Amino acid sequence: MQFATTPEPRIEVAADYQLKNRGTRPLQELELRLPGRRFHSSGLQATWDSTAMTLISDPDARRNTIMNFAEPWKVGSRHTLHLTTEFLPAREGENSASFSSDAFFLPAAAWSPELLPPDGLFGTGGEPPKRWSLFVAVPEGFQIHASGVQKKAGRKSGEKIVLAEQGKKDPYPFVIAGRYVTSEIGAGDEKIHLWTSKPQDSAKLREASDALGRVIAAYDTAFGARNKDVSQTWIVECPVTAGCFSNLNPLRARLLGQEENEHTTAEMVSHDTMVVDLSDDTPALVAGAAPSLAASWLGYGQNPGFYEQSPPLTMFPVFAAAVGRDAVEGGEARGETIRRALRLIPPGAKLVKEENANVLRVKSFLFFYALQDRYGRETFRKATQYMLSARRERGFDLGDLIASFEQETHDNVAEFVRMWMKHPGVPEEFRARYELTTAATGSSTKEKKP
Secondary structure, eight states: OEEEOSSSOEEEEEEEEEEEOOSSSOEEEEEEEOOOSSBEEOOOEEEETTEEEOEEEOTTOTTEEEEEEEEEEOTTOEEEEEEEEEEEOOOTTOOSBOOOSSEEEEOTTSSSOEEOOOSSTTOOOOOOOSSEEEEEEEETTOEEEESSEEEEEEEETTEEEEEEEEOTTOSSOOEEEESOEEEEEEETTEEEEEEESSOOOHHHHHHHHHHHHHHHHHHHHHHOOOOTTOOEEEEEEOSSGGGTOOOOOHHHHHHTTOOTTOOOOEEEEETTEEEEOOSSOTTHHHHHHHHHHHHHHTTTTTSTTTTOOOTTGGGHHHHHHHHHHHHHHOTTHHHHHHHHHHTTSOOGGGOOSSOOHHHHHHHHHHHHHHHHHHHOHHHHHHHHHHHHHHTTTTOOOHHHHHHHHHHHHOSOHHHHHHHHHTSSSOOHHHHHHHHHHHHHHHHHHHHTOO
16 A cells, blocks of 8 residues: 655555465356445456456445446466555545545555355455555654564665565454554553644553552453553554544443543554544543543454344444453442443333343343352452453454353353343342442431531
């Protein structure tokens, strides 16, 4: 990919695929999955052995496009597919990602086309090779952080060029670059790279370092240490704040104690990198960054079904985000988060037989706190760490969660899950535990008054 600044900022992407039909039948077409609406694109162009091809939208899948061959792709034959596209800054009224002449980012799983396996019961293919190269060309003076392992770096005609070798650990490539001022924050055993458009106050950086250290320790305690390959995190100021983040889900906002109209201030763009809004101040970035950072522990860009789960795992990322936010706030934040969620679920007498979608989501959110309470946080950590590690790059579901807890506890965890998820509302014992805590705290406070 090449970043150009004139006559206007644009990102030019060119990809070459050396392909072989390793199946058992000739193919009439090839299907591709496009990046979607995250970027304003000039469109995708394709050539097949230097012959221009027409791309047709798949009527059954909006993000997919089909390339029909003039002649069947024979078994065993090799061909070269060349794809090109150009990303432009978002236009007025668009909510797609934007960038400036000084900085840009290409998030994992949101900009590179994917080759899909052919239709059929045993259709395979489309996987990247064990090793492939990503070339990044940007203006001189830019900082670059990209997926893979940097193999070469040089300069040519006023450009900085980097070759990064991609492998199995990089299923979704990413790039973030710009004219940034860099500084480092120590947070326990982790190294935090802070990239900002302007130098930051050293005292505020120390304050942010302490808060991030608490957040990282909380995630390690809840989910186990991240993959050994992830011991560094990049926190990068948004190129253009208005086109930096996805929309904040209103229910997620309420569960995390945010206003529903509060704008998002941080978002992961790879397993080790997030973009942040620094329009306030440096310490404020920790409160915004903590929930987003949770995705790094849960396998962002590595577990393919990460955001496509069924209850209760649909709310696992939100629970993880709450762990980080509670670590920033400290004190009784965990209990307050649980009580805030309980207020969104009617007590037993008001429940209907079939719960609405929002009640089911809140129940799913509270379910993970219930697992911690029943089996202890150390067991919770071991079980979730095992599940995340064992299913990395393959996705996980409720069966994997149950199996990992039963392995640790030798208990009938499936029955506990049924009790929580199949019965209306939340168990009265759980509700009473946290509501009585509030009452006891209030009573104690009143006794201290003169």
